[in-house]
Amino acid sequence: MNTRDWPIRSKLTALVVVPVTALLALWIFATTLTFGPALDLLAARTLLYDLGRPGETVVAELQRERRLSAIQLSGTAELPGLAEQRQRTDRAVAELLRRIAGDDLRDAAGDLLDTRLDQLVVALDALPAGRGFIDRRQVDRAGAVGLYSGMITSAFQAFAAMAALPDPELNRQALAVTALGRSRELLGQADALLAGAFVSGRFAEGEHGQFVQAVANHRYLVESAVADLPPAERAAYQRLTEQEAFGRLRTLLDTAVAASGRSRPTVAPETWVASYDRVQQAMREYELNQADGLADRSVPTAVRILVRLAAAGLLGLVAVVVAVVVALRVGRSLAHRLTEVRTAALETADRRLPDVVARLRRGEQVDVAREAPPLEYGADEIGQVGRAFTEVQRTAVQAAVDEVTLRRGLNEVFLNIARRSQGLVHRQLALLDRMERRTEDPDELAELFRVDHLATRLRRHAEGLVILAGSAPGRGWRQPVAVVDLIRGAISEVESYDRVDIATVAPAGTSGRAVGDVMHLLAELIENATAFSPPDTRVEVSGHHVANGYAVEVSDRGLGMSPAALEDANRRLARSPEFDPTETARLGLFVVARLAARHGVRVRLRPSDTSGLTAVVLIPPDLVTEEPALPVDQDAGTAVTPVRRKTVPRPRAARPPVTAPPAPAAAAPGATPAVPAPAEVVGEIDGLPRRVRRAASPGVTAPGGRPAADRTPAPASGVDGPTVRQPAVGTATPRSPDEARRFMAALQAGTARGRLAAGGAPSAAGSGTQTEAPTTTERDA
The missing domain is CATH 3.30.565.10 (Histidine kinase-like ATPase, C-terminal domain)
Structure with missing residues (x-):
C-alpha cells in the first residue's frame, strides 16, 4: 500500500484510527470474555429450575416404575400400583419435555447441553415401547432394569453437562452433587434387583453380579463425590450418613453381597424396604438442598463478575475515549497547522506574489517585510517549516521586486534607444525630403524614394520598440x-x-x-x-x-x-x-x-x-x-467632384513616354543663355496627376554643372495626400500667389479623384487599385 501521496489528514487519521481500533477490539474482546461467564452463572438458576428440578422428578418416578416393573416380571399377576405409577411418570416426563422445548432453557444451554437434551428426548421416546415389552413379558428383569437405567443415565448426562459453571468452586461442587445423584441411582438399581429376587425367591442368572457391581460403584461414587464437596457441605453429608438408617442399609448391603447368588436373599424384605426408602429420601433432599445452594451462590458470584466487568469495561471505555480524544485533538492540531502552512504557501504563490508583481509593473512601491509577514506556528518542526517558508517567501518577493526592477530598467533602455532611433529616423526622413526636392536626376530620385521607404519602415520598427517598452508612439493627428x-x-x-x-x-x-x-x-x-x-x-x-x-x-x-x-x-x-x-x-x-x-x-x-x-x-x-470632406476649388467656390472611372494596374517597371522639348531660341550676343521652360507632359494614373519625364535641351545644364532632367515622383501614399515636388530647372523663379493657388487646387482635385476611384469604383475583375511605390510618408507626427 503506497501512502506517499495520501493527504496529511488521511495519514494522521490512519495513525489515529489503527491504534484506537486495536484498543477498542481488545476492550470488546476482554469484555466479552468476562461477560460470558457472568451470563453462564446467571443461566445456572434457569437451568436448575427448568431442567434440574423437572429432571430429578422424572428420575425419581422412573426409579419407582423400574422397581414395580421388576416385581411384576418376578410374579405372575399384574400389579395394580404399576399403572398408577406409570401415570405419574408420564406427567413428570411431559413436564420435562415441555421445559426442554421452551426457549428459556435452549437459550441458556450450551452446545453440549443441547446435544445431551436431544439424547434424553430420544431415550424418553422409547418408554412406551419398553412398557409394551414388559406387559407382554418379552423381557426379563435384567432387561427391564437396563431399559429404565438407560433413560435415567441420559438424564444424569444432561445434569453433568449442565454443571459447567465458570467459577471453579461452584463447578466442582455441582459435579460432586451430580455424582451423589448417580450413586443414588446405582443404589436404586440394586433395590430393583433385590425387589425381583424377593418376589421370585432368588436372583436370576447374572443378577447377583449386577447387584454386587452396582453396590461397588455406588460406594466409589459416594467416596469421590464427598471428597470434592466443600468442607461445610462435606460435614453436613457426614452427619447425614451417621443416621441409623444409613448404618442399617450398609449392613444389609454387605449381607446381600456376601450371600450366594443361587440361594434366597438373606435380607428381610421389610427391613430392606424401610431402610432403603429412608436413605433414598434423605439423599434426595440433600441433593436438592445442595442444588438450591448452588443456584443461590451463583447469583452473587455473577453479580460480582458483572461489577468487575462494569468497572473494567468502564475503565477500558474511558481509556478508549481518552485515546480517541487525544488522538483527534493532536491530529486535528497537526492537520490545522499544516493546512495553515499550505494555505499561506498557496496564497503567496497564487495571489500575493502575482499581486506584488502586478503592482510593481504598475510602478507602485512594495514593502517586502509587509508583503511577506512571518509565519508563527510554534517552536516544533511545523514552526521551523513556517519560518523557513517565511524566508522563502521574502526571497521570492525580493526576487520579484528585483526582476520587475530589472524589467523596468530594460524597458527604459528600450524606450531610450527607441526614442533616439525615432529622432534619427525623423531627421533622416527630413533630410531625404530635402534631397528629393533638390534632385533632378530621375534615377537618383528613384533611389532616394527607396531609401525613403526603408526609413519609413525603420520608423515603424522604432515605434514597435517603443510599444515593447510599454510607452506610446509619438505620431498623432x-x-x-x-x-x-x-x-x-x-x-x-x-x-x-x-x-x-x-x-x-x-x-x-x-x-x-x-x-x-x-x-x-x-x-x-x-x-x-x-x-x-x-x-x-x-x-x-x-x-x-x-x-x-x-x-x-x-x-x-x-x-x-x-x-x-x-x-x-x-x-x-x-x-x-x-x-x-x-x-x-x-x-x-x-x-x-x-x-x-x-x-x-x-x-x-x-x-x-x-x-x-x-x-x-x-x-x-x-x-x-464620417469620411473627411473633399477639398473646395478656390476659383469656383465649389467642392471638386472627382471623376469616377475604372483604374487599371500599371506595371512597376513601366516608363512614361518622353516628349522632346521645342528648340531653344537664339540668344543675344553677350547675354547669358537662359534655360528655356521645359515642355512638361502630364499624365493621369489612378485619378492623380503625374508628371512624366521630359527631355532636356542639348547643352543646357542645371545649376551645378549637372544636366537638367525631369523627374517623375511616384504618387505619395501619406494620409495627408500626395506630396508633389516642385521642379527646380534652371534658376529658381518664385511663383506668384495666383499660380500657387491654382497649382494647389489642381493637386487637391487630383487627390479627390484618385481617392474616389480607389474606394468607390472597383475594377471589373474585382481587384482594387494597385498601390504604387510610396515616396514620402506623413511628416506631421
Missing part, C-alpha cells in the same frame, strides 16, 4: 483621416507593398487620436500577410461597415495555421500581454495586441475562404467618423 488613406499609409510601411491590393473600401473616417496606432497595427498585419504567403500571390485589404463598428480585413493566400496555433494567436490578440523577452518569435502579435488594447480595437485571425488567413480588425464605433 488632430483631424479625422479617411480609412482609405489610413490603409495606404499602412501599405507604405510594408516591404512588399507592390503585392498588396486595396479592394472595396467603404467610405469612413478614423478619429485622429487613433490614426497612428491603427495604421501601425494594419502595417504589422499586412507585413505578416506578405511574409507568410508565396511571392507570386496577392494580399487584399478591404473595409466595410458592420453592426458594431468598422471592419478592415487583410487576406492572404498562404498555408495558414493549425487550429491550435490559430487559437493560441487569437488568445494572445484578445488581451494585452506583458512583454516576455523569451518570446521573440511573435513580436508582431505582441505589438498588435498592445495597440488594439489601447483603443479597444478587436483583432481576430480566421481561415480564409480559399486558403491562407484573414485578419479582421474591428474598429469600435467611437473611433469611426
Whole structure:
C-alpha cells in the first residue's frame, strides 16, 4: 500500500484510527470474555429450575416404575400400583419435555447441553415401547432394569453437562452433587434387583453380579463425590450418613453381597424396604438442598463478575475515549497547522506574489517585510517549516521586486534607444525630403524614394520598440483621416507593398487620436500577410461597415495555421500581454495586441475562404467618423467632384513616354543663355496627376554643372495626400500667389479623384487599385 501521496489528514487519521481500533477490539474482546461467564452463572438458576428440578422428578418416578416393573416380571399377576405409577411418570416426563422445548432453557444451554437434551428426548421416546415389552413379558428383569437405567443415565448426562459453571468452586461442587445423584441411582438399581429376587425367591442368572457391581460403584461414587464437596457441605453429608438408617442399609448391603447368588436373599424384605426408602429420601433432599445452594451462590458470584466487568469495561471505555480524544485533538492540531502552512504557501504563490508583481509593473512601491509577514506556528518542526517558508517567501518577493526592477530598467533602455532611433529616423526622413526636392536626376530620385521607404519602415520598427517598452508612439493627428488613406499609409510601411491590393473600401473616417496606432497595427498585419504567403500571390485589404463598428480585413493566400496555433494567436490578440523577452518569435502579435488594447480595437485571425488567413480588425464605433470632406476649388467656390472611372494596374517597371522639348531660341550676343521652360507632359494614373519625364535641351545644364532632367515622383501614399515636388530647372523663379493657388487646387482635385476611384469604383475583375511605390510618408507626427 503506497501512502506517499495520501493527504496529511488521511495519514494522521490512519495513525489515529489503527491504534484506537486495536484498543477498542481488545476492550470488546476482554469484555466479552468476562461477560460470558457472568451470563453462564446467571443461566445456572434457569437451568436448575427448568431442567434440574423437572429432571430429578422424572428420575425419581422412573426409579419407582423400574422397581414395580421388576416385581411384576418376578410374579405372575399384574400389579395394580404399576399403572398408577406409570401415570405419574408420564406427567413428570411431559413436564420435562415441555421445559426442554421452551426457549428459556435452549437459550441458556450450551452446545453440549443441547446435544445431551436431544439424547434424553430420544431415550424418553422409547418408554412406551419398553412398557409394551414388559406387559407382554418379552423381557426379563435384567432387561427391564437396563431399559429404565438407560433413560435415567441420559438424564444424569444432561445434569453433568449442565454443571459447567465458570467459577471453579461452584463447578466442582455441582459435579460432586451430580455424582451423589448417580450413586443414588446405582443404589436404586440394586433395590430393583433385590425387589425381583424377593418376589421370585432368588436372583436370576447374572443378577447377583449386577447387584454386587452396582453396590461397588455406588460406594466409589459416594467416596469421590464427598471428597470434592466443600468442607461445610462435606460435614453436613457426614452427619447425614451417621443416621441409623444409613448404618442399617450398609449392613444389609454387605449381607446381600456376601450371600450366594443361587440361594434366597438373606435380607428381610421389610427391613430392606424401610431402610432403603429412608436413605433414598434423605439423599434426595440433600441433593436438592445442595442444588438450591448452588443456584443461590451463583447469583452473587455473577453479580460480582458483572461489577468487575462494569468497572473494567468502564475503565477500558474511558481509556478508549481518552485515546480517541487525544488522538483527534493532536491530529486535528497537526492537520490545522499544516493546512495553515499550505494555505499561506498557496496564497503567496497564487495571489500575493502575482499581486506584488502586478503592482510593481504598475510602478507602485512594495514593502517586502509587509508583503511577506512571518509565519508563527510554534517552536516544533511545523514552526521551523513556517519560518523557513517565511524566508522563502521574502526571497521570492525580493526576487520579484528585483526582476520587475530589472524589467523596468530594460524597458527604459528600450524606450531610450527607441526614442533616439525615432529622432534619427525623423531627421533622416527630413533630410531625404530635402534631397528629393533638390534632385533632378530621375534615377537618383528613384533611389532616394527607396531609401525613403526603408526609413519609413525603420520608423515603424522604432515605434514597435517603443510599444515593447510599454510607452506610446509619438505620431498623432488632430483631424479625422479617411480609412482609405489610413490603409495606404499602412501599405507604405510594408516591404512588399507592390503585392498588396486595396479592394472595396467603404467610405469612413478614423478619429485622429487613433490614426497612428491603427495604421501601425494594419502595417504589422499586412507585413505578416506578405511574409507568410508565396511571392507570386496577392494580399487584399478591404473595409466595410458592420453592426458594431468598422471592419478592415487583410487576406492572404498562404498555408495558414493549425487550429491550435490559430487559437493560441487569437488568445494572445484578445488581451494585452506583458512583454516576455523569451518570446521573440511573435513580436508582431505582441505589438498588435498592445495597440488594439489601447483603443479597444478587436483583432481576430480566421481561415480564409480559399486558403491562407484573414485578419479582421474591428474598429469600435467611437473611433469611426464620417469620411473627411473633399477639398473646395478656390476659383469656383465649389467642392471638386472627382471623376469616377475604372483604374487599371500599371506595371512597376513601366516608363512614361518622353516628349522632346521645342528648340531653344537664339540668344543675344553677350547675354547669358537662359534655360528655356521645359515642355512638361502630364499624365493621369489612378485619378492623380503625374508628371512624366521630359527631355532636356542639348547643352543646357542645371545649376551645378549637372544636366537638367525631369523627374517623375511616384504618387505619395501619406494620409495627408500626395506630396508633389516642385521642379527646380534652371534658376529658381518664385511663383506668384495666383499660380500657387491654382497649382494647389489642381493637386487637391487630383487627390479627390484618385481617392474616389480607389474606394468607390472597383475594377471589373474585382481587384482594387494597385498601390504604387510610396515616396514620402506623413511628416506631421
